Amino acid sequence: MMIGIPRERKLLEGRIALTPKAVAELVANHHVVLIETNAGLKSGYYNSDYLAVGGQIVQNLTDVYRAELVVKVKEPVIEEINLLRKNQILFCYLHLAANPDVLKALLRQHVTALAFETLTVNGHLPLLAPMSAIAGQLAVHLSAQYLQQINGGAGVLLGGVMGTAKGRVVVLGAGVAGNHAALMASALGAEVYVLDKSQEALNHLKRQNSSIFTALFSEEALAALLPQTDVVIGAVLIKGANAPRLLTKNLQALLAKGRIIVDIAIDQGGCVEDIQATDWQQPTYWRNDIGYIAVTNLPGAVPRTSAQALSEVILPYVQNIARGELSHDAILQSAIAVKDGKIVHPALI
Ligand SMILES: NC(=O)c1ccc[n+]([C@@H]2O[C@H](COP(=O)([O-])OP(=O)(O)OC[C@H]3O[C@@H](n4cnc5c(N)ncnc54)[C@H](O)[C@@H]3O)[C@@H](O)[C@H]2O)c1
Known part of the structure; x- marks a missing residue:
């Protein structure tokens, strides 16, 4: 051929x-x-x-x-x-x-x-998985960068140091992208929470790193975390379909100034209400003092x-x-x- x-x-x-x-x-x-x-x-x-x-x-x-x-x-x-x-x-x-x-x-x-x-092979998506893994890691790199004051962020170092609080990262979705984001954020020293609708997916992540907090997704659980959260990473997927809009405008308003939202699921329309796709030329835009990152081809940078x-x-x-x-x-x-x-x-x- x-x-x-x-x-x-x-x-x-x-x-x-x-x-x-x-x-x-x-x-x-x-x-x-x-x-x-x-x-x-x-x-x-x-x-x-x-x-x-x-x-x-x-x-x-x-x-x-x-x-x-x-x-x-x-x-x-x-x-x-x-x-x-x-x-x-x-x-x-x-x-x-x-x-x-x-x-x-x-x-x-x-x-x-x-x-x-x-x-699909045995319920898995083997041709998406490696790019999701890369996107999950890059989401953490980007959020750490845009949390810096010189880039418009709140000036928070994700890992913290002695005598300071750690940064908090909340990941929505414990699939491939969510796993890689959570493990990377945890490796940087952040306090990491992961929410998913699947207990099995959460258990799988917990087995890899028991210091990561996991919980079944609910709007209430997310709302309780957001006021102290520095980074939210959206990484949910319904195969082939538009992503569920989990981070509504009301929930976004609970974040403090200078915090960052990365919507990895933007390629499936995004899981953050009203988010606009961005590109590598200008990965971030700011609205109500929150930084939004929604690059549809994250792995294209590496x-x-x-x-x-x-x-x-x-x-x-x-x-x-x-x-x-x-x-x-x-x-x-x-x-x-x-x-x-x-x-x-x-x-x-
Ligand atoms: N932006 C990019 O460059 C880029 C690159 C690669 C992948 N992606 C995207 O990242 C997303 C995640 O991909 P993946 O491979 O990690 O998927 P995955 O199937 O491995 O994981 C998705 C997770 O979302 C969870 N989920 C689905 N609906 C949910 C809901 N309503 N509430 C809570 N949890 C829910 C599932 O239980 C699952 O654990 C996809 O949209 C994918 O296309 C984007």
Whole structure:
């Protein structure tokens, strides 16, 4: 099969979907892999690295989209959507519940689009997990940075020092992103609370670090924590659907001045009421003295790590699609969002 890998168009996005190591394996299986020129540069991979393993460098997007299968990182931009054609397969993060315009465009183009974030194996989302892990860690890095007075924050050091209180971090969601955020915040010395609707998820986290406080989610429990909280990190997910709006405007108003909200779930519309998506050029905006961070492509800032992690997990599925297994592979089918102009994934209907 002919496989195309475009350069990502999203602002300051540095990832490439497949590393040279992965391309080498596809070429060994007799596939033709077209890579848009310089697509790997921000992840530290040069055209020469791809040429060395048998990939072909092409000069523009039109040439990449000649491929039968396009593998990329983020949802396609309009320039890419216009190049998609009937029966072509697109495999990437799509987050269509939060991107109705992209959904409509994919239906119009009659492509088969598979979303990394809904591919399900035994109830888990293996193609979302590594990026959630990275996003969880980065959420803590960012909040620590924007808590600094020089960046508009309350001037709180998350870990505190002798004679001072520790900073308090509240994490909503004890899944992959929530786990990584909680463990990172705890490692920095913060006092960490995690709320989730699943006792099993909370128990799993508690087994890893017993100093983290956990509780079943309720608005009352959250309201009681917020007046003394320095950072809230939203990391809940309902697979394929819009995120539940857990942090209402009333709850946000309970935070003191200069505190930070990071909504990792912004790619699924956000779990913070009225939050606006941001980007890496300007990750934060301030409203009523609260800093809001809602970058939809957090892992794009650490593309070397992210591209390696992503490429590793998607490669087996790219191989299966390229072998023509899409029509009879139940795991691949769990990722199909749209096909032949129709919505397939139940969360989008
Ligand atoms: N912004 C980014 O760059 C970026 C990157 C990666 C992942 N994400 C997003 O991070 C979010 C979390 O992903 P994940 O992989 O950690 O998901 P996950 O499925 O591992 O965990 C989600 C958790 O949310 C909990 N939850 C769901 N609804 C809830 C509710 N109403 N109340 C309390 N808890 C609830 C679930 O029980 C689960 O434990 C997703 O929206 C994902 O798309 C964003």
